[in-house]
Amino acid sequence: KNEVEQSPQNLTAQEGEFITINCSYSVGISALHWLQQHPGGGIVSLFMLSSGKKKHGRLIATINIQEKHSSLHITASHPRDSAVYICAVQGGSEKLVFGKGTKLTVNP
Amino acid sequence: DAGVIQSPRHEVTEMGQEVTLRCKPISGHNSLFWYRQTMMRGLELLIYFNNNVPIDDSGMPEDRFSAKMPNASFSTLKIQPSEPRDSAVYFCASSFLRLSSYNEQFFGPGTRLTVL
Numbered sequence: 001k002n003e004v005e006q007s008p009q010n011l012t013a014q015e016g017e018f019i020t021i022n023c024s025y026s027v028g029i030s031a032l033h034w035l036q037q038h039p040g041g042g043i044v045s046l047f048m049l050s051s052g053k054k055k056h057g058r059l060i061a062t063i064n065i066q067e068k069h070s071s072l073h074i075t076a077s078h079p080r081d082s083a084v085y086i087c088a089v090q091g092g093s094e095k096l097v098f099g100k101g102t103k104l105t106v107n108p
Numbered sequence: 109d110a111g112v113i114q115s116p117r118h119e120v121t122e123m124g125q126e127v128t129l130r131c132k133p134i135s136g137h138n139s140l141f142w143y144r145q146t147m148m149r150g151l152e153l154l155i156y157f158n159n160n161v162p163i164d165d166s167g168m169p170e171d172r173f174s175a176k177m178p179n180a181s182f183s184t185l186k187i188q189p190s191e192p193r194d195s196a197v198y199f200c201a202s203s204f205l206r207l208s209s210y211n212e213q214f215f216g217p218g219t220r221l222t223v224l
Contacts, residue, residue, distance in 0.1 A: 033212065043199060043215040086151065094139055094205060095164055096213070098151040 003027050006087050006099035013106050019074040021102045023087030026068065030090050034061050034072050037084040037101070046072070046085075077106045112216035114200050120222045126188040129219045132181055133202030141213060142175055142185050143199040151199075157183065158205060190223045197221070 005024045013019055023032070034046040047054050047061040049070075054061050058077075063070040074081055084103050088096040113132040121127055133140045141156040155165040157177045168175070172191070177183040187194055197220050201213040 035215075041197065041218055041220075043201075043218075045212040045214065048212045088151075093164065094141075094156060094158070094203070095153055096141075097153075100150045 003097050004089055004099040006102050010103045013077050015108050017077050019077050021072045021085050023070045025089045032063055032070050033088040035086040079106045079108050082106050112202050112214055114216035114219050118220045122224050124189045127190045129185040129198050131183045131200030134214055137202035137204045139203045139205045140183050141201040144196045146196045192223045195223050
């Protein structure tokens with residue numbers, strides 16, 4: 001069993017829809033990261049959080065430490081949100097352990 | 109700032125050849141990471157440095173792989189000899205580690221390696 005599980009693996013939505021991507025992990029962590037990988041391959045850090053909720057524009061990330069679960073929400077989705085979203089957890093060091101990613105396609 | 113710089117962006121080589129990937133981290137960052145991404149295994153940490161010192165190399169596949177960080181502004185990942193199963197995208201990332209505080213990592217554009 002992977003330490004970090006993401007669901008769904010693939011997600012197709014219509015423009016404007018509310019999107020949720022889930023991440024569950026099995027180990028104790030000091031922080032959880034959400035990353036976005038563009039179709040061209042570049043990777044961008046979206047959020048780093050260790051508790052509660054963070055919001056940036058139309059993106060919201062939440063984490064429940066007790067349940068070892070995090071969600072990434074996208075409100076009013078747009079085709080430019082199409083990308084692979086990757087969850088990664090960080091334990092007692094700088095080392096990141098990654099989920100396999102969720103491929104999101106938003107159709108106009 | 110130019111961000112994390114990697115070279116080359118694409119590399120095609122034949123099995124058995126030596127391959128050297130290069131990375132320049134963001135100025136002022138004190139941690140540097142080498143990752144490999146494949147379709148089968150996703151993103152995996154190979155090795156990371158803090159203040160130019162290797163901290164965790166448990167992800168380095170085997171002796172064919174080696175990484176160095178001779179100074180704060182340059183790192184190399186070398187594969188010798190290369191094999192077709194080394195074909196992947198290799199990412200370098202950097203961050204600034206403060207005492208008991210982790211920060212986001214900034215990724216380079218990656219090097220797409222193809223070993224024929």
